[in-house]
Amino acid sequence: MLVYGGAGQSEHAVQELRELAISAGASPVDILVSKREAPDPRFFIGKGKLGELAAMVAAHEAELVIFNNPLSPSQERNLEKELNVRVLDRTGLILDIFAQRAQSYEGKLQVELAQLKHLSTRLVRGWTHLERQKGGIGLRGPGETQLETDKRLIGKRISQIQKRLEKVDKQRGQGRRARRRSEIPVVGLVGYTNAGKSTLINALTGANVYAADQLFATLDPTLKRCMIGPHQPVVLADTVGFVRDLPHELVAAFRSTLQETVEADLLLHVVDASDEQMAETIDEVDRVIEEIGADEVPQIRVMNKIDRLEDVFPHVEKNESGHISQVWLSSQAKLGLGLLTDCLRDRFCGSTIVRDLQLGPTDGEIRASLYRVATILRDEKDEQGGWSMRVEGPPESLRFLDVRFGSMLDVREAAQDAGVHAA
Numbered sequence: 001m002l003v004y005g006g007a008g009q010s011e012h013a014v015q016e017l018r019e020l021a022i023s024a025g026a027s028p029v030d031i032l033v034s035k036r037e038a039p040d041p042r043f044f045i046g047k048g049k050l051g052e053l054a055a056m057v058a059a060h061e062a063e064l065v066i067f068n069n070p071l072s073p074s075q076e077r078n079l080e081k082e083l084n085v086r087v088l089d090r091t092g093l094i095l096d097i098f099a100q101r102a103q104s105y106e107g108k109l110q111v112e113l114a115q116l117k118h119l120s121t122r123l124v125r126g127w128t129h130l131e132r133q134k135g136g137i138g139l140r141g142p143g144e145t146q147l148e149t150d151k152r153l154i155g156k157r158i159s160q161i162q163k164r165l166e167k168v169d170k171q172r173g174q175g176r177r178a179r180r181r182s183e184i185p186v187v188g189l190v191g192y193t194n195a196g197k198s199t200l201i202n203a204l205t206g207a208n209v210y211a212a213d214q215l216f217a218t219l220d221p222t223l224k225r226c227m228i229g230p231h232q233p234v235v236l237a238d239t240v241g242f243v244r245d246l247p248h249e250l251v252a253a254f255r256s257t258l259q260e261t262v263e264a265d266l267l268l269h270v271v272d273a274s275d276e277q278m279a280e281t282i283d284e285v286d287r288v289i290e291e292i293g294a295d296e297v298p299q300i301r302v303m304n305k306i307d308r309l310e311d312v313f314p315h316v317e318k319n320e321s322g323h324i325s326q327v328w329l330s331s332q333a334k335l336g337l338g339l340l341t342d343c344l345r346d347r348f349c350g351s352t353i354v355r356d357l358q359l360g361p362t363d364g365e366i367r368a369s370l371y372r373v374a375t376i377l378r379d380e381k382d383e384q385g386g387w388s389m390r391v392e393g394p395p396e397s398l399r400f401l402d403v404r405f406g407s408m409l410d411v412r413e414a415a416q417d418a419g420v421h422a423a
Helices: 011-023 047-060 073-083 090-101 105-119 123-130 143-181 197-205 248-253 255-262 278-291 337-348 364-373 395-405 411-418
Strands: 002-005 031-034 064-067 086-088 186-191 222-229 232-238 266-272 299-304 315-318 324-328 352-359 375-381 387-393
Touching (some): 047 073, 064 090, 073 086, 090 105, 186 197, 186 255, 186 278, 197 337, 232 337, 266 278, 266 337, 352 364, 364 375, 364 387
Parallel strands (some): 002 031, 002 064, 064 086, 186 232, 299 324
Antiparallel strands (some): 222 232, 315 324, 352 387
16 A cells, blocks of 8 residues: 655656555555644544545555655654555665665675665654553563663674774775776766666666666766777766655765766766656755755756657757756767767866877886777887887876876976867
8 A cells, every 4th residue: 555645746746656556566556645733742634535445455455654754753653553464665765765775885785874864763663561650669670671782782783884884885985086096087877766867878888787767776886997998998986866855864874875977077868758757856866965965066967768759869068158067968868978979078078188208128017007098009129129109198197107107297388389189
């Protein structure tokens, strides 16, 4: 059974609740829509709707009732007592989906952390038969002591998980610093769940990231290298998909994962262009981006799934300043992927420069690095045992070698002296 409550219902929101339930493994049999200006403090829904819901549960022999709204612990207990079935709110439903989908060590820790924080407010449900009894000295049950013990155990486990996540976050930070040192740009993919982020990464990189037509098909963060030009890689960082009213516990628990988004050089906001509620999903994603502090990162919208639309072809749109604002494509049908790659190349590669270099016999490490970051136009052995080379590459890559080895001329001066530029 599904219950959707709110003053401004929409068919899209009701359908999203149904898809969330299916993603969790439930089989929805019916849905009850309740409209109230303010929730009832005891049952969230009114007594009339509660009677209607009880009749529907009995008629369908339902085993679970899912509310689209967050419920207080007391509301959950009151509803379960009246309906005689388990009651789950939206936060608990999304947490259950995340627990099923988490595969990596970090992902499992983050989900467990969010679950424990959510559970800590609901401990009393499992110990109602041990609550303190009335009557004074000698008639108090062990319930209060047991609850305090459970809360201490949960608090201890939360502390352990947070320490482990801090260690994982340090490891992620080391990876980010290494990418910054090598000047490899990071492009973060964000978007509403099921917008096609994983499919886009697969199409651009040839990877095999799990992708399916369901909400939260992938949960664990994914980092994949993508070549956008000769010797010019970027790192594509996929993140957990967003959803309307994403529980605060999840945003907090996944903050270390979302840090990849905050420190990205560019965000690709993947949008399902065939979604009738596209404007709402865009606003929801922008809200979460602002909440995690990534609203200052440059952003390009990728209008995905154009193969589902009529008379829409791959194209690029620019804003009033002449900067690219939107790229229309289909990652599933592999339409317009070249346009997106061109946009990334123009942003991160710019022009290339050609340099003539004379390396000594002991400069083998520099020569090996040049083969990794530049196109070798000439490489000849000289009489002294060194190498006479002509190389072409992005200024950023060659400047990195200048900083690292300190034995090469300044890139800009060399480029001016050579007088050779390539677009």
